[in-house]
Amino acid sequence: MAKEASATRRTRALIIDAAADLLAASAGGEFSTREVCDAAGVAAPTLYHHFGDKDGLLREVAADRFSRYLARKQALETTGDPVEDFLRGWDMHVEFGVTNPALYTIMYGRPMDGRTVPADHAHAVLVTMMRDLERAGRLRMPAGTAADVVASAAVGVTLHLIRTRAAADDPLSALVRDAVTAAVIGPPAVPGAPPVTRRLAQAAAQLEAEMPHGPVGTLRASETALLREWLLQLSVPGRAAGGDPS
Structure with a gap:
């Protein structure tokens, strides 16, 4: 039984590796199942037995390679600065997509049955990072919303760079990254700054409610x-100046 399970794993790995190599070598990310079978040294029924069809194989290839990338990413030691870790994570995400365009397009460009498992995992990791920033008093919005904003921007930029065949370090990525960072993450607390009193918070909330969406005076x-934006930050009682809870 154990030998049979081991043989099954080896066969699946051979097929996935063969498909991944063909995917990487193809300019348009296309290949035939016959090419995969020839490269893996298996018969067509074996491929269909393990993966169902070509779409099933593509999902497994993307899941395998993206899971390896996530494992490498999570193995990195933190810098001790959640914002710096966030910036590094953005750059790694974009670099993975640009250097693996066919895989990334399968993951995010043409989802077949919703997001794949690795994409869900990646989003969960992002939500955790946003919650860390939220606990540090650095988020300008709820963690879930912040994660959705970041993911939408990162995926959009990466797909654009893939479409235009730009490099991972294209200035566009840094521009969007920094704009998203400024929109989602607030400044650190000022040491020794007094906390926002309840009276001040109420006054800020009242004034913010009166503010029009556009120019005034x-x-x-x-x-x-x-x-x-400043009034919204002040409208939470107990926060020190700059955003951290007192």
């Missing part, structure tokens, strides 16, 4: 938006 629309 002598303020430009961008200045009004910035003022609204």
Whole structure:
């Protein structure tokens, strides 16, 4: 029984590796199941027995390679700075996608049955990172919303770089990354700054509720938006200046 299970694992691995190699070598990310069978040294019924059809094989290839990438990513030691870890994670995500365009497109560009298991895992890791930032008082929005914002931007940028055949270090990635970081993550607390009192928080919340969406008085629309952001931060009682709970 154990030998049979081991042989099954070896056969599956051979087919997945063969398909991954063909996928990487193909400019358009296309290959035939016959090519996979020839490369893996198996008959067509064996491939269909293990994976059902070509789409099933593609899902398994993407899951295998993306899981390996996630394992390498999670094995890295943290820098001690959650924001720096976030920036590094963004860059790694984009680099993986650009260097593995066919795999990434399967994962995010043309989902067959919703998100794949590794993509779900990656999103869960991102949510955990956002919750760490939330506990540190650094998030400008709920952790789940922040994770969705980051994921949408990162996937969009990566697919755009793949489509335009740009490099992973294209300035566009850093521009979007930094814009998303500024929108999602707030500044650290100022040491020794007094906490926001309940009275101040109530006043800030009341003024924020009165703020229009656009220019007001002598303020430009961008200045009004910035003022609204500051008022939202002040409207939570107990936070020290800059965002950390007191």
